[in-house]
Every structure is written in structure tokens, then in C-alpha cells.
Amino acid sequence: MTTLHTAQLADFSEEDRAILARLAKRMGRTVEALLEPSIMGVQTHWPAWLEANHLETNYSYRLQGKLPPLAKEAIHVAVSMTNHCSY
Secondary structure: OOOOOOOOHHHOOHHHHHHHHHHHHHHOOOHHHHOOOOHHHHHOOOHHHHHHHHHHHHHHHHHOOOOOHHHHHHHHHHHHHHOOOOO
């Protein structure tokens, strides 16, 4: 079974180090903390993918709780019909 070892900062190119620094700053952590053995530490083998995954996850969290107007209207109609409202 293949095992991924935690990467060292010296193993990365300048571009990858810049990506890791941006990501660490966004997360309020240090780059060294990102490289610690954990799920994030393993994902640092692919810094561009890790950053894209982090951005998409944060974007989806921001969307939670927001419904488009048509969905709100459909919910209003469904609740009104269930409660036998006349309007």
C-alpha cells in the first residue's frame, strides 16, 4: 500500500510555496502548520489543487442559507397549501 509522507517546505518550487503561503494566511495558520501530518498535510503535495479545493469549499459554505426568490416563493406556496390558507 502506498503511503504519502509529509512534504518538507524545501521540496516545493517558489510558485508552490507562494500558494501555500496564501492558503496559510487565509486559514490563519503558518505554512509549517499546513505541512504537519494531517489530511491537510497530505494534500499539500498538490498546492494548486489544495487551494482550489479550499476556495470552492469556502464558497459553498457562503452559499448555504441563501435561497433564490423562486425557491422562496415555492416554499411559501407549499406552506400555504398545507395550512389551507385562502391566499
